[in-house]
Amino acid sequence: MLLVGRLAGAGPAWAGVITPESGGSSNADSIEGLYKIVLIIATVIFCAVAGALVFFLVRYRARPGHVASQIRGNTRLELAWTGAAALILVVLAALTFSSLHGIVTPAASGDDAGAIFATVDQPPAPGDHALHIKVTGRQFVWRFDYPNGAYSYEELQVPIDTTVIVDIYSLDVNHSWWVPKLGGKFDAIPGYVNHTWFKITKPGVFTGQCAELCGQHHAQMIATVRAVPAAAWENWVATQKQLIAQAGTADALAHAKLNSQVGAGQVENP
Amino acid sequence: MATTTSLAPVPQIATHRAEPDRGDWTSWVTTTDHKRIGILYLVTCFVFFMVGGVEALLMRSQLAVPNNTLINAEHYNQLVTMHGTTMIFLFVIPVWAGFANYMVPLMIGARDMAFPRLNALSYWLFVAGGVVFYSSVFWNPPDAGWFSYTPLSNGTYSPTAGQDTWIYLIHLTGLASAIGAINIVVTIATMRAPGMGWGRLPLFCWGVLTQAIMLIVAIPVIAGAVTMLLTDRHFHTCYFDPRCGGSPLLWQHLFWFFGHPEVYIMILPGFGVISEVLPVFARKPIFGYRAIAASTVGIAFLSVLVWAHHMFTAPIPLVVLAFFMISSMAIAVPTGVKVINWVATLWRGSIVFRTPLYFACGFLVLFTLGGLSGVMLAIFPIDWQVHGSYFVVAHFHFVLVAGAVSAVMAAIYFWFPKMTGRMLSESLGKLSFWFQFVGFLVTFGVQHSLGLSGMPRRVYTYNADTGWGTDNLISTIGAFILATGVLLTVFNVVRSLKYGVVAGPDPWKANTLEWFSTSPPPAHNFDVIPKVTSVEPMKDLRAQIAQDSRNARATPTARMRLPVGAAGAVQSATSGGGEHV
Structure with a gap:
């Protein structure tokens, strides 16, 4: 007791x-x-x-003189x-x-979650808006796609007080999405989409890792979820998009430069 | 047990020509004697058990401290796969085939299995499976885990032939099990001693019979599934490959449709051992023979309806999860009934503390814990948290190591005298029990905590900041204590073969017919097969002999009352311990 x-x-x-x-x-x-x-x-x-x-x-x-009762x-x-x-x-x-x-059932987002997520192509969570994140597992890293087109690897940033709907995909083998403090695990299986949700109320960092054997470096397939205030998150996700765009531009320039130097044919058919 | 219907006459075996036993190793290779095949099975299984145990100790050593570099990621995944596959397909399943081979004909009063040559074929197919599988250690051992989930196990992600040796192992040992199962079913159905109706069949035989029927149901499914995997790997048939229309979930369904009956295939004969050992050492009948036999059959039926509880985290509709939660809970009812009936068997007994009883009681304590964590896992929201974590590792080791292996240990200590004619050392046996019991609890108890704090299974290392270091170190220390316990039993067996006390036919004053024969039994098992009048024929025989010897002292002609020709056999069969009624 x-x-x-x-x-x-x-x-x-x-x-x-x-x-x-x-x-x-x-x-x-x-x-x-x-x-x-x-x-x-x-x-x-x-x-x-x-x-x-x-x-x-x-x-x-067994003791001397003690006889077992023959109960059937x-x-x-x-x-x-x-x-x-x-x-x-x-x-x-x-x-x-x-x-x-x-x-x-996903909980409703809080009042200060911001309104940007209730768009036409994202059906809201019951009674309120939710943030949809596409989580894709691949050997041996998690990729997170945000609604504005930005993406990140390993670390997922989310705003607090907002319901986050996680749509889980896999590119190669089976993985399993698990951040223990944010609820149970759900498998990422190629050809299928799995779902879960969480809603974090105060800023913090939550860690987890892939929970289905996915190959040699299964143990290193870490997932981190960083919860930040809504305004900070909006800044971050916008900056992230900008950085990706800049990197893409720089990449394209580098490619063009390389092509002009050595000839496109050589790059494509080394 | 009053109503036993009359039986068809036992088939008579006429010997036309007896081959003299050449006595060398060829007589073991060519044997069709169920007892020798049983011993071959048991010895081979223990070799694989040792190998699987060393693999486990290597993994535990790697995990003892964070960021350890003893074993790299590649080798760790190979060890995970080899350990699981070895323990399941090359130890626990065939070890029961070994005990069943040796004991079932003796327990039902038969002279051999129904199909002795098929029996030898089973054993050699099993050996072939083990040899093919272990040949991969010289090249590339498989590394996709013992359930080889696709796509990880397909040709793209596991291109080496190691995965193919795993498939061939399933084929060969599966065929061995299926043939052996048919043999067991026919033997028990047709070759029972006169008077042994279904209501007098020993509970170990009930366990083995039910297990055999489950093997016949489950083996074809896995055989088909691994064949599909084989053609996916080599002929691009795309059963399981999503890139061309296949489904990885299909593999999971097929695998676990075999895989969950498999769990009971591994444990039901163990339940049978416990049901034989407890009454003998409590000196009273099993409590509720019918309930225990019926719950065995009930478990077998339910076990084919629970497979998707291994897939609660896969994309499956909620209503399906609810169904499999309820069916998985339902299977806890017959299992619970068994546990309570076993405990009740000790009630008002006169309990003799010998090593088999120690292991049977250890089984009861630890298996109950494993059963309860099993109910937790059946509740799918809880499973979402602990699935695929060390909590699950702890759970299935509680049911398979504390369950099946404890029962194997009880069976060894109980039947070794019958098989060899010598007793195992009691003091070494009890020491071995305590090492195993404590070692087991230390190893796997803390693994529940590791799983609850987020450690997934099958990771070859972890960072210090996860906080998993202490529990892992404790677990590793426990594993070595457990291994010491197992080695003590191995030493006990080897030593007692030569130095053990001579056992006599019936050292435990046991209940079933195997103790009617000499230890070890002759090739033909029995000179005379007694008529069975209850579920405890040896108890009846001892009572009859006591009665007759009292009469004999009064009137010298009383020996005529024994069954014709049985007087000599009964007398020799009870000279060891039978007279202390």
Whole structure:
């Protein structure tokens, strides 16, 4: 009971030790809440089974003069614990369905999220606007595409207080998008699009990494999510777009220069 | 167990000409004796178990500290693949084939398997699978993981022949398992001793029979799937390649349609061992024979309906996830019933603390933990957090190492006297148990925390700032404690072959017919096959002998009451321990 009591009031100290990570987005918090209830039920069941086992082992150990009772079973008892096991599982299923809404349905963005995302081609999240990010996994890096055409690798920048809908793609093999504090993981499978969401309320950096074996450098396929205030994010994403455009121009110039020096044919057919 | 219907007569085996045993190694290579094939299986499996264990220790050593450079990324992925594949296809599945081969004919009072030569073929196909697979270590071992997800395992991303050796391993060991399974089903269906109705079949045989039927259902699916992968790799058939219209998800469905029954294929015979060991050492009948047999069949049925719980994070509609959550939870009911019935078997017993009982009780504690974390994983929102992480690694090692391997250990300590005629050392056995139990908890207990704090499985290294260093170091230390425990048992086996106490036919005062024969049994198993009148034929025989010897003291003619010709066999069969009724 002590454990149950401590768990019920468990703070962040338990997260990542006996409960999943949480504290980044409300879906991760809901999963952690559900997990805690299941953990408590499981702990009680385990203590009952292990306790009975140890008690029987001590109480009924062979002693002189002690004879084992030749009991072959008890239909009523057996039906009772079959029913009890089924009942516990029905309760667990009901708990899961009741907490499902908070986990799968994207929360609405906050008031200061800015209005730029509610465009025609981006269907808004329920009741409000959301930011759609295209996340693409490839060996061995994550790429993030922003609505304005900017993109980044490894680090995703998002505004706080905004619902972010993540559309997950893969270019090559299976990967899995997982930032523990921002909710569960979802596989990136070539030929399919997977979805999840998160909403971060205060600025911070959240890390995760690819969770499906994708080849040699699977361990280095890190994902970072940096949450910044909405205004800062708008600046950043505009600057990022500009930088990409500049780099593209510089690249084109370099190409043209190279072509004029050595002849296009040689570059194309080395 | 009162209503046992009459059986067809047991097929009589007429020996026309007996080949003399040449006694050299060729007699082992050409044998069709189920006991020798059983021992060949067990020895071969233990060699692979040692190899798989060394692979695990190498991985644990690499992960002991952050940014370790002991093993590079390429070799680590190869080790992951070799370890998983070895332990599943070359150890746990065939080790049960070994025990089933040796024990099933003895337990049901038969003289051999139904198809002895097919039995030998199974074993040699299994060896061929292992040899083909391990030949890849000289070139390029496979590195796409034991479930070889496409596209990573296709010709573009795994171009070397290592992946093909994995496919051939599945083909060869699968064929071996399917043939062996058919043999088991026919043997149990047709060759039971007179009087042994389905309600008197030993629970180990129920486990093996159900496992065999599951193998027959599941093996063709994986055989088809790996053939499709093979043609994708070499003939561009595009079953699984999205670039030309195939689907990587199809591979996942096919693989796990085999892969989840597979989990129960690995554990059901172990359940059977526990159901045999507990009553013998509690000195009372199993609690709820029918419930345990029925739940075995129930698990088998449900196990083909739960495969997509391995795919909760894939792009699959919510309603499908809900279905597979409920079916996965449903399978916890028969499993839970078994666990409670096992614990109840100890209730009001007179428990004798011998090594097999230690392993059976260790099994109960750890398997219950693994079962409970399994229910957590069945709840798909929770699975979204812990899927593919070290939490899952911990979960399936709880059910496969603490479950299947503990049951294998219990089976070794329980049946070694029957197989060799000598007892294993009790003190070494108990020491081995404690090393394994503590080592196991240390290794895999902390892995739950690693998974919950975000460490994915199959990463060859991690940064110090992740904070995973301490738990990983603890886990590595635990792995070496666990390995010490296993080595103690290996040492115990080797030593006891020569120095063990002579066991006699029935050292445990056990319940089933294998103890009716000598230890080790003769080639033909039994001089006389007794008529079975209950689920515990040996208990009946001991009671009958006690009764008869009392009568014999009173009237010298009382021995006539024994079944015709059985007097000598019963007497020799019970001279070891049977008289202490």
